[in-house]
Amino acid sequence: MKHETKMKQIGVIGYGYWGPNLSRVWSQNRRARLKYVCDLKEDRMSAARINCPHSTITKDYFDILKDPEVTAVNIATNIITHFQIAKDALLHDKHVLVEKPLSASSEEVIELTKLAAERNRILMVGHTFLYSPPVIQVQKLLKSGSVGNVDFIQLTRINLGKVKHDFNVIWDLAPHDFSILEYWLEEEPIWIQVVGKASVYQNVCDVAFINMHYPGDILANVQLSWLSPVKLRSSYIVGDKQMITYDDTHPSEKIKVYDMGVDLVREPDTFGEFQLTYRSGDIHVPRVDNKEPLMEECEHFLDCIEKNQPPKTGPKHALRIVRMIEAAQESLKNSGERVYLK
Known part of the structure; x- marks a missing residue:
């Protein structure tokens, strides 16, 4: 993977408890553009349309994954959905930042780790502290x-x-x-x-x-x-x-x-x-x-993408915490x- 220095197109998947904070931080980041926000619930989508007027709001996260302009996704959904969404994103060659914990089992973390290595994508968990x-x-x-x-x-x-x-x-x-x-x-x-x-x-x-x-x-x-x-x-x-x-x-x-x-x-x-x-x-x-801290975390994620460097809170760290x-x-x-x- 070559160094990627152009502005990153980001999709936030999940606009419940933590998604609005992520969307705010990505909207303020000068190195990235919040292109998409995704959620299944109508009330959350309505809130996202108000708070993220320059982003596309969708119910289907595959709209994000199929967009070749999207560099990375930030997943903030229910824990039990982390694995499948992250796996789908990696299979679509997106860099992935997942809110804690990375997944609901160590076996799932290991599978995501292998997939990220095979696709040469950054996989990072949001241990914000x-x-x-x-x-x-x-x-x-x-x-x-x-x-x-x-x-x-x-x-x-x-x-x-x-x-x-x-x-x-x-x-x-x-x-x-x-x-x-x-x-x-x-x-x-x-x-x-x-x-x-x-x-x-x-x-x-x-x-x-x-x-x-x-x-x-x-x-x-x-x-x-x-x-x-x-x-x-x-x-x-x-x-x-x-x-x-x-x-x-x-x-x-x-x-x-x-x-x-x-x-x-x-x-x-x-x-x-x-x-x-x-x-x-x-x-x-x-x-x-x-x-x-959340701004620092997102900046670090972008640094890892641009420099192709291991994240501070990468898969090995995530696996230890899930274990x-x-x-x-x-x-x-x-x-x-x-x-x-x-």
Whole structure:
């Protein structure tokens, strides 16, 4: 595939929850033109006609795939439809960006990966938080060694709704935190353990508590819920040198670095002789770029197309995240048994 530098013609497939955001970003991108928006529902099509007056609105995504001018498609449909639409797009030689997760099973991800390689097309998953400046900044802090050895990480992603009936809270929300952990730690977990509950729809888990054990004896805990009176998008990292908090909902101070911790001065000779020191130093608020992650993600997708380079959130990354989701599902099904990935 040669470098492609002319303006890209884009089709957005799906105009439900996330599609309007994608359409807005593509409409504002100077390197691309939003040529099509596709959805099956009349009310969504009507909204798209108002919000995307310069785009063609269609019910049939094959109208997009059969157009030779279209360079790429951005898929934002129901999870169970991701595989077939992405497969059809690749077979029509379109570059493909799919909202998370890439597909509903690891087998489907593997098939799409092979097809993208055969057709020499870019295949990328929309794990948008990996293009978020605060998440990138935390990763830099971890790689710098300033935090020291990581002991554990806690991530919380809870709010009231939107409760789904066709897939559970793990498939909906866990891809965000699983992808963030994979990016920060550059490792897959050794095992995953999940307990959860279906409070609204029978057999559809709407609250989940996920424990994971990573190489280096790092523990991670993820709390997910559609049934919370407050919206929280927060995490904290505890290292043996420093601690970090990341609050995605804070308007300005999204990251704070704490010079805090507990040090064991010396091992005891007899029971009760532990000597500890508690550090409570300064709190540092790093400067973080004010860039919209979704815009950064779309720009990266275009870069990958133009330069024929592997995406940051490409098929290998997508496969690791789907395998983590599958392990979490297995643990949930078996009443919280540990499921080993390694």
